[in-house]
Amino acid sequence: MSEKSKGLSKVEEICSQRSGRAKELKDEGKKIMGYFCIYPPLEMLSALDLLPYRILGDMREPITKADACLPTVVCPFDRSALDLGLKGKYDFLDGVVWAHVCEVGEKTAHVWRTYLNPAYFHFIDIPHTIHKPAQNQFVQQLKDFQKTLMSFTGKKLTSEMLAEAINAHNEQRSLVRKLYDLRKPDPPLISGSEVIKTLKAIMSLPVKEGSELLREVISEVGERKDGVPFRPVRLLIWGSIIDDTPLIEMMEELGANVVMDDTCVGSRAFFPDVKLTPDPLEGLAYRYLVDLKCPRTFKESTYGETKKDYLTDLRSRFSYISDYAKEWKVSGVVLQSVRYCDIHGYEVPGLGDYLDSVGLPHTYIEHTYDERSLAPLRTRIQAFLEIIRS
Amino acid sequence: MSYFMGIDVGSRTTKGVIAYGSRAKTFHTIFSSNNYREAAEKIREGLLSRARLQAADIAYTAVTGQQLDNLSFPFHKASDTRCCARGVNSLFPEARTVIDVQGQSTQIIRVDEKGKVVNFVVSERCAAGSGRFLEIIANVLRINLEDIGPLSLKSQNPVAFTTSCAVFGESEAISRVAEGTPKEDILAGVHRALAQKISTLIDRVGFEARCAISGGGGLDMGLIKAIEQELGLELLIPQKPELVSALGAAIVAQESKP
Amino acid sequence: MKDLGEIPPEAPMGGMPKPVLLMSAGSLCDARYKWFQALGRYLDAPVWVLELPHLGVKEGLMEGAYDQAIRFMVEELREFVGFLEKLLGKKMDWDKLEDISNDIIDMNRIWYETNELRKARPCPMHSRDFWTCMTGCLYPAGDLKALKKMYQDLYDEVKYRVENKIAACPNEKYRLVFAELPPWHSLKFFDRLAERGWSFVVESWAYHPPKPIDLSQVKDPLERIAKFTYQWFAGYFEESEKQGEQMGYFGYPYLEYARDWQCDGALLHPLLSCRTATNHLMYVQDRLIQKSNVPSLVASGDIVDLTLFDPEDTLRRAEAFEETMDHYKEVRKKEGLGW
Structure with a gap:
């Protein structure tokens, strides 16, 4: 990496060769641990001096090898990630940690383990509810994870080490929230695509390097004069993973700034902090199981409620989205999902009802996680933007 | 001396072969024109006249491709996988x-x-x-x-x-x-x-x-x-790759003659 | 938006009554609980999601993992009982629960043993009968004593057939395993394959009862229920680990089926609109051929869109697949696989 590039140009450089830094560190003897989805607690990896490296797909690369292992009717993001793995693009990983985020994710984990057979692999089960026993179970799951990590690294993972890593990751999270504050002005100081690239970059770096990069981006963006142009519509984008920029760029071209997101290379992965608890695993378990907002977890307004009211239920599940909308002065919400994502798909009608109830315009789009399949969505988005403007 | 006939009814074209042993004697192709049964009957007539043979000279026929029933002649319904395998094997x-x-x-x-x-x-x-x-x-x-x-x-x-x-x-x-x-x-x-x-x-x-x-x-x-x-x-x-399954069907006809 | 939740006037027997509770489970497929959550649009009934841990094979065999999984399930069940008491305003009748759970466990044991009998050559009971009979165990309802007797009678009948070598499929030429959901709309399709000598001797793991374990020493009925249910997964972990297989349920059981029921082939039925019944099938196909030299025929279909299932297409391929099964029978013989 060149010395002089700073901030956003450094982000560009990292994204153009995302594994570059990881491979450099690997040569220096650091172990690289791939993780899938946002549920494996990264603090446990960082604490053991492992580099957590997010396994992503590539919507610009045709899926070929994965066609022999996963049928075309399942999540194209999972298929793409597996495809890259089968093509050797993740061969530099020393180990992989996977969590039971969704059913297809679960099976993909076992397929990955079978065909790629990394030196270390751990599968963390995640309960479907946030019931008290489920929280305990998740703590126990993390204890088992800790055991295999320690035997893999040959190091003891103490509470002090964990606390230090938790602080480092919380610090990074607060920097991400600062970065998101820069999206609040109109026009925003940083574009939606720049945010995705920045977050993608820090998901490939050791936590402290990532935070350093965030500081550079924040100070550069705060000072620049020729940042993001004014666009008449401010959008929030919700849904399944977006790990590349074409969809956001299309919205920008059509006259909207994407100023907020609820996706997992976005606020969903970074906003909640971990609380330091006497047993740090408890704080971690709570943050990852209860505080993370992926619809894969069943949540309800009151635990064990015997009377249910639809609107109350919706409010309890989605009010944070209208809070985002207020804070980031959003004029419309784009609900998007990759095709065949059951957990996001089932969420859409209820979320739509909720947004209606608070008067936020919304539209729903589905795509196949490949760059070219986005083109037909152009007119849909255009029409949506016209509705908002009128 | 026995001749066997293979017919491959495809979505676009229908192909037919009359074989003697595993060698093609006569072949013929017509458009299926969305009427598969008619195509199968037609190709049979075409093949017989080209080969200057009578219906009685054909010991047995196998039909593959589109699934057909009730043709005017006795035939074996053959899997296109099997026909293709036999056809390729006879050539290579x-x-x-x-x-x-x-x-x-x-x-x-x-x-x-x-x-x-x-x-x-x-x-x-x-x-x-x-x-x-x-x-x-x-x-x-x-x-x-x-x-x-x-x-x-x-x-x-x-x-x-x-x-x-x-x-x-x-x-x-x-x-x-x-x-x-x-x-x-x-x-x-x-x-x-x-x-x-x-x-x-x-x-x-x-x-x-x-x-x-x-x-x-x-x-x-x-x-x-x-x-x-x-x-x-x-x-x-193959010189005529589109005819391989029809050729294979003729071979399958020999194998499955009742 | 609630007006869409009306019971259609032409519904049989007046339709289902409005539920007081939507009980779902996070087991196997996400649609189970997400769908019930989404039903909130039409029904104000509360939703309870039952938990079932989904551990990997290696993780499931870690020290203490089994006990922890059971503890978790028992605690969850206890919470659920508390919830039900609050919802219904009455106390749990523990004696009745004891009785019901014992009947269900027992019924499943008999049903398991009935399916074990299908290992015989010729196979005494065909898949069609399996699909007709599995509902009693999977969705136990009504008079459980009567149901248990039905299973016992069935067992006796199948046993009689084994002893007298009565085949479910006359001229059993090929023994097959079927996965996953059957084409309910075209079960006759199996008869047509039976005419060719294809005998379906075992099928879809998720519809088979768990391997019986001795639960007579377990005092707490909730713990008995937990152990019985979790056995569905855990019952395959040790063997799976021994064989170096990573997909302990949905994957590995098919290897065991193919070996123990001596299958010549597998018929896989992927569905467009059921991911859970589909996404592992290519993997299963690969494991079966790699590990056991058992080939698979894929017949895609759907349970919603019936036009996607083409029985003619599969029947057309049957002839070629028989050659494939013949070929691998020889290969297995050469490799000393024993069937």
Whole structure:
């Protein structure tokens, strides 16, 4: 990496060769641990001096090898990630940690383990509810994870080490929230695509390097004069993973700034902090199981409620989205999902009802996680933007 | 002395062969014109008159391709996989893997030295894995099916199709045309995408040299080149690849004569 | 938006009554609980999601993992009982629960043993009968004593057939395993394959009862229920680990089926609109051929869109697949696989 590039140009450089830094560190003897989805607690990896490296797909690369292992009717993001793995693009990983985020994710984990057979692999089960026993179970799951990590690294993972890593990751999270504050002005100081690239970059770096990069981006963006142009519509984008920029760029071209997101290379992965608890695993378990907002977890307004009211239920599940909308002065919400994502798909009608109830315009789009399949969505988005403007 | 007849009723064309032993004596092709039963009857008449034979000279017939019942003559309903395996084996006894690219689907067949089916896999029932994808793209590019191969071979810079879906492939092709991408590069891109699909199918049943191609796809030199590049080998190419299944059906007729 | 939740006037027997509770489970597929959550649009009934841990094979065999999984399930069940008491305003009848759970466990044991009998050559009971009979165990309802007797009678009948070598499929030429959801709309399809000598001797793991374990020493009925249910997964972990297989349920059981029921082939039925019944099938196909030299025939279909299932297409391929099964029978013989 060149010395002089700073901030956003450094982000560009990292994204153009995302594994570059990881491979450099690997040569220096650091172990690289791939993780899938946002549920494996990264603090446990960082604490053991492992580099957590997010396994992503590539919507610009045709899926070929994965066609022999996963049928075309399942999540194209999972298929793409597996495809890259089968093509050797993740061969530099020393180990992989996977969590039971969704059913297809679960099976993909076992397929990955079978065909790629990394030196270390751990599968963390995640309960479907946030019931008290489920929280305990998740703590126990993390204890088992800790055991295999320690035997893999040959190091003891103490509470002090964990606390230090938790602080480092919380610090990074607060920097991400600062970065998101820069999206609040109109026009925003940083574009939606720049945010995705920045977050993608820090998901490939050791936590402290990532935070350093965030500081550079924040100070550069705060000072620049020729940042993001004014666009008449401010959008929030919700849904399944977006790990590349074409969809956001299309919205920008059509006259909207994407100023907020609820996706997992976005606020969903970074906003909640971990609380330091006497047993740090408890704080971690709570943050990852209860505080993370992926619809894969069943949540309800009151635990064990015997009377249910639809609107109350919706409010309890989605009010944070209208809070985002207020804070980031959003004029419309784009609900998007990759095709065949059951957990996001089932969420859409209820979320739509909720947004209606608070008067936020919304539209729903589905795509196949490949760059070219986005083109037909152009007119849909255009029409949506016209509705908002009128 | 016995003659056997094989009829392959395809979605576009119907092919027929009269064989003596495992050698083709007469062959004939007509358009299916969406009436498969009529096509089967017609091709039989055509074959008999070309071979100057009477119906009684044909010991038995096997029909493959579209599923048909109640034809005017006795016949065996044969699996196209089995027919294709036998047909290729009679032409290339050394072939152990067959890539059969048809209009509606593509199948990979592993065969043994006797032409028996060792294993096989059929592409998913979607246009992207078959000759249909090429038809769709040819339609977008406004070129004839026969011109696809020669034009594709001229490509210096095949486009990379990111989608594996024919519907999106079509819109991808349209936007490429709008961007001014040369037709040959689009075609070569489609050929490459198909070749990759074929390679993945082969991953599922395993591969053993040598490898032959059959079906209408075997007429397309652009596709052949793409497959050869993808797999890094030279294909065995029948002179009339589209007739292989009909020839195989004639052999199956011999095997299954009641 | 609630007006869409009306019971259609032409519904049989007046339709289902409005539920007081939507009980779902996070087991196997996400649609189970997400769908019930989404039903909130039409029904104000509360939703309870039952938990079932989904551990990997290696993780499931870690020290203490089994006990922890059971503890978790028992605690969850206890919470659920508390919830039900609050919802219904009455106390749990523990004696009745004891009785019901014992009947269900027992019924499943008999049903398991009935299916074990199908290992015989010729196979005494065909898949069609399996699909007709599995509902009693999977969705136990009505008079459990009567149901248990039905299973006992069935067992006796199948046993009689084994002893007298009565085949479910005359001229059993090929023994097959079927996965996953059957084409309910075209069960006759199996008869047509039976005419060719294809005998379906075992099928879809998720519809088979768990391997019986001795639960007579377990005092707490909730713990008995937990152990019985979790056995569905855990019952395969040790063998799976021994064989170096990573997909302990949905994957590995098919290897065991193919071996123990001596299958010549597998018929896989992927569905467009059911991911859970589909996404592992290519993997299963690969494991079966790699590990056991058992080939698979894929017949895609759907349970919603019936036009996607083409029985003619599969029947057409049957002839070629018989050659494939013949070929691998020889291969297995050469490799000393024993069937």
